[in-house]
Amino acid sequence: MISHSQFLAVIPRIIFVVAIQIIVGVNSFSEFDKIKSLPEQPEVEFKQYAGYITVDEVQQRALYYYFVEAEVDPASKPVVLWLNGGPGCSSIGVGAFVEHGPFKPAKKGLMKNDYSWNKEANMLYLESPAGVGFSYSVNESFYDLVNDEMTARDNLIFLQHWFTKFSEYKNNDFFLTGESYAGHYVPQLAQLIIQTKTKFNLKGIAIGNPLMEFNTDFNSRAEYFWSHGLISDSTYEIFTKSCNYSQIRRQYQSGTLSSICARVNRLVSMEISRYIDLYDVTLDVCLPSEKQQAYVLTQLQEGEKIDVCVEDETYIYLNRKEVQKALHAKLVGITTWLTCSGVLKYNMKNLEIPTISVLGSLVKSGVRVLVYSGDQDSVIPLLGTRSLVNKLAKEFGLNTTESYRAWFKGRQVAGWTQVYGDLSFATIRGASHEAPFSQPERSLVLLKTFLKGKSLPVSSEM
């Protein structure tokens, strides 16, 4: 619930905005969303905006965004939408403040991120669907069962209004990006944009460690665990033969875990130990809350939620009242901003909707597709992702234009890549599920190359 003091604080602004809107029409002024400065923010030259776009006037459902203009010459740079996954996790809390936004919260306030994606693009972070982060629905029945279709529809309406508000960006190249469960959100939104013939300048999509096909993605986990020494030979055998992970997930979601699957799951968890970060098996633990973003994908740890670090700077920062005020954010129907929604009930059956073939049709309609994978992630491991992309290329008759090879950042191998015309696959070496969080420099090279439609650097000379 909104406290009285906060409520009072927003009233003068509402009256002012309403008065202006009567004259110029709803939602048309970006100036009101301009951020003066964030608490403890280093001085910067670029502009930032944040606020709400109403996607349903009657139900009072509104989506919250944070828009960061490119550091240099924003007019000539593309607009890149970023979506985090979950389903139900925040693109502001994870994408913007932990992965690739301009600032990272630290003990002494905000630090400048040297590898911010706004070096290459105008970054639009969207909290979606309603119920996630600062996005809300006043009619809370909306939260009862949200699905992929509703998410895509609201995101499309959001974008239509957003491009009206920021009409100076209407003709810039436009890209959709995201990770994890955004392997659903991003292709589905791109498909809807094309189906509805919405006039955005959509050039491409990029998805990182994405959920694209339930069985392949989840079953690649066994081999990943085994090949990284997390489980024994014998456990690997029963984890593939007696009960595999896609079965475990299905049974778990329907509330009927068979005794054999329960036993396999316990054995696997025990061998891995609790002190491994499944989103990056080489990283030390003390899971910060950004790791929750795919918590829905790992919540099998016998009902246990992933532990969050007490000192999670982003969580603390975004819950400070003066920060929320500076960000034009409100808490509607909730008392705390959370990394992953505590109110949203997402239709978990939707996890089984394959999105891999959607990528094929996007390529066919002239949209460039990049699928990338942080190679230390065991939640959506590169093994499944790589085979899905390979299979897709075969099915859609997309020939290899660049054979599997290493790509570079500086003098080091930054990952491996294979290109099939407008469809590309790339790994990021040493990166976690949230690749830009653990490999910011390599991730920025990948983004830059993708936006420009170029080949990844073939050697350290480039």
Ligand SMILES: *[C@@H]1O[C@H](CO)[C@@H](O)[C@H](O)[C@H]1NC(C)=O
């Ligand atoms: C709230 O939303 C639910 C589900 O979308 C709908 O059935 C109901 O009529 C709405 N309530 C009001 C007061 O509009």
Ligand SMILES: *[C@@H]1O[C@H](CO)[C@@H](O)[C@H](O)[C@H]1NC(C)=O
């Ligand atoms: C997982 O188990 C199910 C049920 O036995 C089976 O149909 C499926 O082929 C298995 N998947 C893999 C990848 O082994």
Ligand SMILES: *[C@@H]1O[C@H](CO)[C@@H](O)[C@H](O)[C@H]1NC(C)=O
């Ligand atoms: C792919 O390669 C095959 C065999 O060389 C060729 O017949 C086909 O036309 C190629 N497809 C495209 C889209 O270039």
